[in-house]
Each structure stands twice: as structure tokens, then as C-alpha cells.
Amino acid sequence: MNRLAEHPLQILDAKDLTAFMDALAAGFDLQVPLVAGDATRFGPYRKDAPCDFSQTPPAHPAKTLLLPNPEVLFRYTKDAGGRITLSEDPLDADLRVALGVRACDVRAFEALDAVFLRRGRVDTAYQARRDSLCILGMGCVAPSPLCFCDRMGSHPFDTHGMDALIIPLTGGWVLEALTERGRKVLETAASLLRAASAEEKRQVAALRTKGRERKSGAPVDFEVLAGTVAASYKDPFWETLATRCLGCGICTFVCPVCSCFTLEDTGKTLSGGRQRAWDSCMFPAFTREASGHNPREGMDRRLKQRFFHKFSYSIENGEPPGCVGCGRCVEKCPAAIDIREIVDFFSAEAPDV
Amino acid sequence: MPQPYNTYLRETLQTLLREKELERWLAFEESSLPLKPRPVFPETSEACDTVVFNGFCVQNLATYLSRYKGRRIGVLVKGCDRRAIAVLVEEKQLAREDLFLLGVPCPGMLNRTQLLTEFPGLDADQIAEEGGHLSLKISGETRTLQREDYLLPACRVCHHRTPEDVDALLDPPPLDAPETEESFATIVSSVGEMPQNDRAALFASEFSRCILCYACRNVCPLCYCDTCFTDSLTPAWMTASPEPGNIFFYHVNRMMHMAGRCVACGSCEWACPEHIQLHLLFGKITADVRDLFAYEAGIDKDAPQPLSHFSEDDPDEQIG
Numbered sequence: 261m262n263r264l265a266e267h268p269l270q271i272l273d274a275k276d277l278t279a280f281m282d283a284l285a286a287g288f289d290l291q292v293p294l295v296a297g298d299a300t301r302f303g304p305y306r307k308d309a310p311c312d313f314s315q316t317p318p319a320h321p322a323k324t325l326l327l328p329n330p331e332v333l334f335r336y337t338k339d340a341g342g343r344i345t346l347s348e349d350p351l352d353a354d355l356r357v358a359l360g361v362r363a364c365d366v367r368a369f370e371a372l373d374a375v376f377l378r379r380g381r382v383d384t385a386y387q388a389r390r391d392s393l394c395i396l397g398m399g400c401v402a403p404s405p406l407c408f409c410d411r412m413g414s415h416p417f418d419t420h421g422m423d424a425l426i427i428p429l430t431g432g433w434v435l436e437a438l439t440e441r442g443r444k445v446l447e448t449a450a451s452l453l454r455a456a457s458a459e460e461k462r463q464v465a466a467l468r469t470k471g472r473e474r475k476s477g478a479p480v481d482f483e484v485l486a487g488t489v490a491a492s493y494k495d496p497f498w499e500t501l502a503t504r505c506l507g508c509g510i511c512t513f514v515c516p517v518c519s520c521f522t523l524e525d526t527g528k529t530l531s532g533g534r535q536r537a538w539d540s541c542m543f544p545a546f547t548r549e550a551s552g553h554n555p556r557e558g559m560d561r562r563l564k565q566r567f568f569h570k571f572s573y574s575i576e577n578g579e580p581p582g583c584v585g586c587g588r589c590v591e592k593c594p595a596a597i598d599i600r601e602i603v604d605f606f607s608a609e610a611p612d613v
Numbered sequence: 614m615p616q617p618y619n620t621y622l623r624e625t626l627q628t629l630l631r632e633k634e635l636e637r638w639l640a641f642e643e644s645s646l647p648l649k650p651r652p653v654f655p656e657t658s659e660a661c662d663t664v665v666f667n668g669f670c671v672q673n674l675a676t677y678l679s680r681y682k683g684r685r686i687g688v689l690v691k692g693c694d695r696r697a698i699a700v701l702v703e704e705k706q707l708a709r710e711d712l713f714l715l716g717v718p719c720p721g722m723l724n725r726t727q728l729l730t731e732f733p734g735l736d737a738d739q740i741a742e743e744g745g746h747l748s749l750k751i752s753g754e755t756r757t758l759q760r761e762d763y764l765l766p767a768c769r770v771c772h773h774r775t776p777e778d779v780d781a782l783l784d785p786p787p788l789d790a791p792e793t794e795e796s797f798a799t800i801v802s803s804v805g806e807m808p809q810n811d812r813a814a815l816f817a818s819e820f821s822r823c824i825l826c827y828a829c830r831n832v833c834p835l836c837y838c839d840t841c842f843t844d845s846l847t848p849a850w851m852t853a854s855p856e857p858g859n860i861f862f863y864h865v866n867r868m869m870h871m872a873g874r875c876v877a878c879g880s881c882e883w884a885c886p887e888h889i890q891l892h893l894l895f896g897k898i899t900a901d902v903r904d905l906f907a908y909e910a911g912i913d914k915d916a917p918q919p920l921s922h923f924s925e926d927d928p929d930e931q932i933g
Contacts, residue, residue, distance in 0.1 A: 297822050297887055330854035504652045508828035510886045524852040537854035545844045594828055594884035596644030596651035
């Protein structure tokens, strides 16, 4: 991605926000955090569908933009003569613009890239969606008390992987183009933008400093964590945690990094298809074999798998850590299983040599 | 809940753990999140020192008992926990004599989401539960709220707060909070009187948010099948993707299986990450079973479960 040498700050007044989104939507497939119940999740912008940029982060991860659930892999039809025709949906080629993606979710995209692009084979549909996604990210002025991205190597104003950064101020948004692609997208709404004043620049600098200095806890040393987690297979910690885990899929579905899937065949004799749907390692059926044997029958084994994958296997394999500190699973787990407590427990333990 | 009550509760648990030779208790302790106590399973006297009870101990603890079959377990039970255990015993999933049930007269559980939405950042030490009202201390000022206005939907219409047929009952109760006059009929009529299109739109909107995480099933004390129909591969009744067909199929079938068994504890709605109004479904089956069979699950212990019992006297006018 072509990073721009200079990042001029432009201002969008709050009153022009709808006009701004209309302008973007006229040129691109615009994805925004749509309101659904008391949550927000990314979906296509529509004038009549309310969106809300205040949830920090949006309740549902932005991975939905890269991993639709379900995702059709191919379709088939069978004609009267018994001839079967297979077809695939066209790959995404047109630019999609995601507005209001937070730094945690963008970091998570890199963990997804490792799975879908860099394990010796490329998932072409994923790559097409990834390449066509222009990320107009948003800085987190008021991070949730459950967020801990600062401990996971990021911070609320991290611009890594973004095409532009939005910083919400009281009277509107500050827009900062970071890449050539981001600049071009913002240009389509140029008539609504003006250069930032000295006072606005000062406010932005102050917010950035505050964001960068956020300290929700000690930064995590992933090498140490990977070692202690790897050595913890028989630690009673896991069994204690498993006593209250309900084995539902909330944590994996709201996790921006979790990407395990299942394949399902749909349709009838004459037409149908195969699709990919999100799965969860918390479900017993995830590893149940055709014989009926399940190597991860117990809840403790399934819990261990989830966290070993996040903090041990991913690091060992040279991939990004499986947690970006978004705090969503902490908020949503009915049994109050707190990934921060797991990180703390194993960060405090000396590696078992 | 005033601190002395938790001290009294802990001392009671410690005494009973020893005297009744219990392997462990199932109770609650505070978690890292405000207003969200989590289940705890203390095996020693010292481990009982973190136990608390307050208006946020929503989760039905009977759910965990299948993991301790045949063992001597003590359970702190609210009315709905007790009712779920009664159904589990009736369905031969548990042996009553294995359990020691310590009843807590329930004041009705509070809606955490509603409170945190109205009072962002509210912390446990800012809220005092006092009889029929809540006192909130927010930036130096005290706000008084009616407890009734913040009850969870299932708790608003519950008239079985104090567990019956327990081995010991906490006395005095933690709070003296009055019940409401409402019943499941109130919920059902509010939806039943809607025009059909509006009702369809309501359910479509609620269930469009479902992500098929199965928290509602897994938190349910009475969803204990070894293989849920959702996980069956031969036949595959449904697939994993959260499409409208799968979602409706799942929820309607689960409710069919719950009719005459659901104790209306509301844990499913409480656990739902999307706050889908599941009480509209379990409220309807609860009201229907009551109207049709004059039966309440986990209360009418001498009567057979209406939908899993056959009698030659059953009406058969619909059978051709």
C-alpha cells in the first residue's frame, strides 16, 4: 500500500456527515456500523438504516467484511438431461470502503491474512475481499474500560493498516488520509471538507498523545506468554476455568481473530451449493470424528485449545498473536471468563524450563 | 446487598459444607465485570469467603449439576434454580438425595444491561439494593429507583421467588422486595394483540440478530441432550450458518422441547449476547401450558409433565 509522505488533516463538520456518507456511497460499496438492537455490526450503508460510530469498538468485529457468514463457495444446478453445472460467484473487485473500523480490528485482519494468505496457499476469495477493502479507520477517543489493545502492541490511535484515520471531535470528524487510495476516496467528498485549523490540529495532537499513553495494564511479552502457556497443559488453572465455561460460541463469534469454519452443503437435487459457515472450537462437534470419538470431548480441552491457539501456536508459527485486546469476549461471556485474567495469570508465571 | 448478609451467607455455607459433608457448593462470587457475578464452586471453607448474593446472580446454577452427577453437592437455589432441579429430578437426570439445597428467597433479578445503558460506568459499590428500591450514588448524588422498574422480564412475572422443598432456607431473606402483579399472560397479550404483520416483523427483527452461538441452549438447565438436534449430522436438521431458516428452526424447535418443562428462569435471555427477547417465546409456552393443562413446571411435582405423559383419557377429537 502506498503510504503518503504527508498526511494533511481535513475537517468534516458534524452536520455534513450524512452528505459525506452519501457521497462515498455514490462511488463505492460503503460499509458502516449499522445499528441492530443495542449492538452495531458492519453492513452496507443505506439512507434509511441507522448507523452508530460511538460503540468503541462496534459490538461485532469487522471480520464480517472479510469472512461473510455464510460464504458461498460454489453452486450447482442439474438440468433435465442430468447435466450438472458448477458455478462460482464473481470475486470482489470493486473498491469497498469500510468506515469506522477500529485499530483492534485492523490488527486482527493481519492475523486473518496469516491464515488465509500465508500458509502455503492463498484463499482467492479472501484475497479479493481484502485487496478491495479501503479502510477508513477510526481512532478511539473513549476506549471501553474492557479494551486492552495497548497491552497487545497497539493503541487507540494506531493507524497501522489503515487507508485513512478518522478522529471524532465534538463538532465533527478530523480526516487524515494515510495512503494514496485513502486520499482518492476522501477526494470524492472533497466539497464537504476543509483544512483543519491550528486549534483543531492542537486538539488532535492532544488526543493522539492521550491515546498513545493509554495504559490499561502491563504490555504483554508474547514470547514469554507463549512459553508459559505451552507448558501449562496440565495446569489445574484450565480445569477451574472450565468448571464455569458453558461451551457456547459467543467468544469465538465476537472475536475479530477467530476464523475457524465448517463446510455445509445446502439445496436440493436440482440446485444447491456448498458454503463456508463460522464454526467454534468451543462446540463439541467441532472435533467430533465420524467414528464418534472426540479428541476434545471435555470442556477443559476445548478451552485450552482456544487459548493455546491464540497465545502459543500462533506465536510458535511466527503468526500474529490470536488476541488484539478488543475486549468483546470479556463483555459478552455469560460465565464472566476474562481473557485478561488468563493473560495475567500466564504472564506472571515463570516459564517452566 | 448489605455486606453483613454476605457474611451471614458465607458462614452458613461454611457450616453446612462441614456438617452436611458436601463435596462443594455451587454459588456466586464477583467477577472482573461490574454487576456480573459469576458461578463459583468452593470446596473448602476458605474458598467460601468470596461468595456473594445480590440482584445480579441471574444464572441458573442447576445447569452445572450434570457435571457432578452422583456427587454430594450443595446448591444455593433461588426459586427458579429449585424448579429446574425439580424437573431434572423428575426426568431422572439427578438424584435429589445427592443434593443439599440451600434456598435463598429471591428478590427478583435486575437488568444489568438496562442499568448500564441508563447509567454508563455504574459500578457495584455505587448501587445499594434496599427493599423495593435501588439507591445509586452517582457523582456525589443519590438517585432512588424502583426495583420493580429494573427487573428482568422473567423476574417481573415470577411468583415463585422463594424456593420450596429445600433442605434449609436462608432466614432472614436478603431483601424484602415486593412482587409485581404481572404474569406471563401480560407478556403474551402484549404480543398476541399485535396485528399479525407487526408481530411477524417483531420476531423477524429480534431473530435477525441471532448469531447461533447457542448460549441460550448451553445456559439452560433443561437443555441437557447429549447431542442436540442442532448438532445432528444424520439427519442434518439444519446447518451452522445464521440464516433466517436455521435461526427460526432452532428457536422454535428448542421452545417445542421446552414446553411443559421450562421453568422461566430467564437465563437464556440473560446470556444472549444480542439481548434477543426470548421471554416472548418462553413466556408464550409457559402461559399456554398453564392455560391448557393447569400445570407449572417444577412446581406441580405430583402431576406428570403434560407433554411427555400419555393417558387413555386424553382428548382425541383431533385424531382422525
